[in-house]
Amino acid sequence: MTIGVKVNNLIKTYDTQRAVDDISFEANQGEVLGFLGPNGAGKTTTMKMITGYLPQSNGSVQVCGFDVNEKPMEARRCIGYLPEHNPLYRDMYVREYLHFTAGIHSIPHAARRVEAMVERTGLGSHRFKKISELSKGYRQRVGLAQAMLHDPQVLILDEPTSGLDPNQIVEIRQLIKDLGREKTVILSTHILGEVEAVCDRAIIINKGKLVANAPIEQLKQQFTGQSIVTVEFAEATRDNILKSIKNVRTVHSIGHNRWQLTAPADQDIRAEVFAFSVANKLTLLELHKEVRSVEDVFQQLTK
Amino acid sequence: MLSIFIKEINSFFASLIGYLVVGIFLLTTGVMLWWFPAGSSILAGNYATMDTLFSYAAPLLFLLLIPAVTMSTFAEETQSGTIELLVTRPISDWQIVAGKYFACIVLVLFSLLPTFIYFFSVWQLGEPPGNLDKGGIMGSYIGLFFLAASFVAIGLFASSLTKNQIVSFILAVVLCILFYKTFDAISQLPIFFAKSDDIIQSFGIESHYTSMSRGVIDSRDLIYFLSVIALFLSATVLSLGRRKW
Numbered sequence: 210m211t212i213g214v215k216v217n218n219l220i221k222t223y224d225t226q227r228a229v230d231d232i233s234f235e236a237n238q239g240e241v242l243g244f245l246g247p248n249g250a251g252k253t254t255t256m257k258m259i260t261g262y263l264p265q266s267n268g269s270v271q272v273c274g275f276d277v278n279e280k281p282m283e284a285r286r287c288i289g290y291l292p293e294h295n296p297l298y299r300d301m302y303v304r305e306y307l308h309f310t311a312g313i314h315s316i317p318h319a320a321r322r323v324e325a326m327v328e329r330t331g332l333g334s335h336r337f338k339k340i341s342e343l344s345k346g347y348r349q350r351v352g353l354a355q356a357m358l359h360d361p362q363v364l365i366l367d368e369p370t371s372g373l374d375p376n377q378i379v380e381i382r383q384l385i386k387d388l389g390r391e392k393t394v395i396l397s398t399h400i401l402g403e404v405e406a407v408c409d410r411a412i413i414i415n416k417g418k419l420v421a422n423a424p425i426e427q428l429k430q431q432f433t434g435q436s437i438v439t440v441e442f443a444e445a446t447r448d449n450i451l452k453s454i455k456n457v458r459t460v461h462s463i464g465h466n467r468w469q470l471t472a473p474a475d476q477d478i479r480a481e482v483f484a485f486s487v488a489n490k491l492t493l494l495e496l497h498k499e500v501r502s503v504e505d506v507f508q509q510l511t512k
Numbered sequence: 513m514l515s516i517f518i519k520e521i522n523s524f525f526a527s528l529i530g531y532l533v534v535g536i537f538l539l540t541t542g543v544m545l546w547w548f549p550a551g552s553s554i555l556a557g558n559y560a561t562m563d564t565l566f567s568y569a570a571p572l573l574f575l576l577l578i579p580a581v582t583m584s585t586f587a588e589e590t591q592s593g594t595i596e597l598l599v600t601r602p603i604s605d606w607q608i609v610a611g612k613y614f615a616c617i618v619l620v621l622f623s624l625l626p627t628f629i630y631f632f633s634v635w636q637l638g639e640p641p642g643n644l645d646k647g648g649i650m651g652s653y654i655g656l657f658f659l660a661a662s663f664v665a666i667g668l669f670a671s672s673l674t675k676n677q678i679v680s681f682i683l684a685v686v687l688c689i690l691f692y693k694t695f696d697a698i699s700q701l702p703i704f705f706a707k708s709d710d711i712i713q714s715f716g717i718e719s720h721y722t723s724m725s726r727g728v729i730d731s732r733d734l735i736y737f738l739s740v741i742a743l744f745l746s747a748t749v750l751s752l753g754r755r756k757w
Contacts, residue, residue, distance in 0.1 A: 257596075260600045261600055262596055262599065262600050262755070263755060263756075264755075264756045282602045282604075285600060285601060285602040286602045288600070290597065290600055292593060292596050292597060294593060296592050296593030296594040296596060296597060297592075297594065298519075298523075298592070298594055299592070300523060300526060300527055301519075301523075305522070309515055309518075309519045310601075312514065312515030312518070313515045313516070313601050313602075313603055314601065314602065355597075
């Protein structure tokens with residue numbers, strides 16, 4: 210599998226503060242990589258370093274095998290970029306803007322390519338309008354069209370669906386998903402459902418640090434695919450005894466005689482825990498079950 | 513570079529700025545040259561000369577109009593964030609600056625070229641027709657072009673420093689005045705008199721412009737103008753890359 214973007218020990222320091230703190234990851238061709246994190250976590254800064262807009266304080270970034278510092282032009286040619294807030298020339302017409310972009314990239318058969326992108330992003334008859342006349346959703350399509358125009362191998366999309374209505378979100382997500390079949394797509398978002406809907410893999414960043422990097426399925430399984438049972442006994446017991454309860458995966462002590470047990474999501478272990486307490490002559494004071502969602506994973510990791 | 517050049521030219525003439533600048537320049541120079549009687553007008557002065565245009569009408573108009581043209585070049589892109597897309601495209605910062613620079617130069621040429629009509633009129637009015645200082649006028653045109661080209665470079669630099677267009681405009685006017693007039697004024701201070709006054713004067717645009725107006729294209733003047741342009745364009749490129757410092 211070809212690696213689209215390779216980030217090694219990336220660090221960005223502002224004065225004394227580390228905005229991005231030693232992040233390493235790879236994004237492969239044919240996958241949509243979700244960048245997840247609370248606002249101010251360093252998502253945008255990381256993306257700006259990948260596109261070469263900001264220099265890194267340390268570490269390296271390779272796009273399509275080109276180092277963004279050593280071979281900036283080659284790397285830039287591989288990248289389609291939709292920056293945060295989708296900046297556009299408001300005075301320009303949609304087609305004029307796309308032709309301008311095509312000119313900068315020296316795209317052959319520019320007119321045909323522009324029309325193709327207009328169709329693909331669903332701009333349709335809006336192509337003749339001024340950008341300032343477009344609604345936010347259509348502007349976002351223009352932003353995507355300019356990013357895809359030169360058929361780049363890597364697409365960096367910074368919050369591509371922010372500010373769109375639910376129907377538009379569904380359409381744009383489908384477009385990104387289609388793109389992800391052949392390209393490397395990195396998209397940032399703080400909407401968790403979006404990651405589940407479009408991404409193959411997610412990276413969670415918090416305070417500049419990488420806290421998770423796993424396929425969505427695995428993340429779900431690891432965190433959402435389990436039920437958690439909190440139990441409190443009046444008497445002391447030991448974790449290895451608790452572990453012997455059927456279906457219990459892990460045991461954590463969370464206080465004086467309080468334990469947190471995890472089990473597969475489809476298993477209810479409360480009956481077994483009750484039976485266990487009776488068999489071991491323990492007085493059960495508390496027993497309750499909770500199910501983890503993506504939100505919990507996110508909150509826990511980015512606390 | 514060509515794409516940026518075309519885009520800038522289009523934006524001048526799509527947003528009225530182009531028409532306004534060319535229109536105001538031609539209207540004001542025309543009125544000062546032909547109509548205002550107070551000593552400046554050709555018809556009242558009875559001399560077949562275009563000194564009014566070259567010695568103060570055109571330089572002063574450029575002093576205000578060129579910063580108005582250049583103020584948006586980078587400031588607006590920084591303000592709207594489009595600069596981020598522009599500098600991450602596969603073109604160098606020099607190409608961006610050059611594209612914008614030449615677009616502004618073309619706009620200046622658009623406002624200068626129609627004034628050849630004035631030249632033709634004065635030519636016809638001479639006694640006998642054609643009796644005027646052709647060399648001086650050609651030299652003045654070349655000098656004026658270089659003066660404007662320097663102002664554009666200064667204006668681009670000012671625009672690259674800020675995202676506020678008003679700040680950019682004021683900064684450009686101040687820098688243009690500094691380079692056009694201030695060195696000349698400073699050189700006349702008593703402490704410099706008869707010592708280093710000619711050196712200080714030669715830092716300013718005016719002495720070189722006046723020298724060209726006489727119809728002599730001196731390589732020193734050419735080198736001076738090209739150096740000022742190169743200096744400010746380099747400073748603009750540096751300033752564009754300052755996020756990397």
